[in-house]
């Protein structure tokens with residue numbers, strides 16, 4: 666009689682899941698807090714620049730302007746000072762405006778209503794450079810070499826008689 670017996674080693678399937686940890690920051694800031702984008706009272710003309718100076722703005726943060734019977738413009742520094750622009754870089758008057766800060770540097774916001782702007786409905790926002798040194802981060806686990814686990818196949822051969 667002939668008998669043959671084979672024993673195969675277990676196949677070990679190692680699934681390395683690559684976990685990409687992106688630092689995605691999608692911060693949305695409500696301009697002026699709960700009050701929104703409204704003409705400040707006469708003793709509070711720097712309201713919006715005070716608000717802006719208390720916040721840090723990064724590239725791709727979004728500013729949300731909530732207002733009634735008013736508008737938001739992005740203008741040049743000169744137009745900001747004059748409180749008027751005939752060709753704003755950006756204009757919205759739908760009452761609820763999200764504006765993405767898509768580059769570092771200065772943004773000048775004013776109300777499209779000149780008198781509101783003159784009463785303080787204006788704001789300069791400084792967006793920080795993105796290349797400020799990021800905190801050291803761990804290398805992805807997927808980049809580390811897995812030590813090879815060697816399995817010696819146990820091969821049993823029956824004897825052929």
Ligand SMILES: *[C@@H]1O[C@H](CO)[C@@H](O)[C@H](O)[C@H]1NC(C)=O
Nearest residue numbers: 688689690723724725767795
């Ligand atoms: C901002 O968003 C754009 C588009 O999603 C992306 O290509 C860019 O890398 C982002 N910039 C920063 C500094 O996060």
